[in-house]
Amino acid sequence: MPVISLFYAGLLGVLYLVLAYGVIVVRRRERVGIGHGDSKALAIAVRIHGNFAEYVPFLLLMLLMMELVGANPILLHALGAGLFIGRILHALGLKQSAGTSVPRFVGMLLTFVVLLFSAGYLIGFAVARMWGG
Template identity: 50%
Template structure:
């Protein structure tokens, strides 16, 4: 479990950046609820929300990998990919003049981590769980 702490810590700070960016736009535009029709605020809200939608389940999957004995190389690779993916996605979605490649690479990395972690957990269950 300790192997995941730097990734969870980094992701916490990415989340804070996305949070404060949204708060900043809301304050500047004086919009408490919704987006007030402002494209920058719309993008800040979606970048923040998308992070909130994907990161918790992904961290849970990574935590479960530690409980079934996944190796440090796999855990570091997946943790690093998740952090990079979330930074790229958050940056891409936040830009009004979006360069789609950041968003695309970010989602490929994020969903790739979910797929590998989920697949590994199912593989472990098929090998060990059914027998005991």
């Protein structure tokens, strides 16, 4: 049973709900039903939520695949925690400033490190199995 990836899927699912709620709150405050109108705050909330939705499902799938092929639990926790912390930092940084900010930069950097490392691990595992037995 892939309990580590399930744990991070649960944590990230809660974070997704928090971000979705943030969009709803701003929509109600700004009275915008579709799109973001002229509201910069709503545009930011929508992008925070959208960016999460663009990266997290694929990264969770990669984490699950790594766990299913027997990746080290410490590595899986490091990647899962990095993704979770990265997504929080990205959201806080973007909420702080629509431009660049340290939390936003570090959040995306963590997300990209998790993506790159997971991709490398899965490619390496597959190549070793295909050509190494």
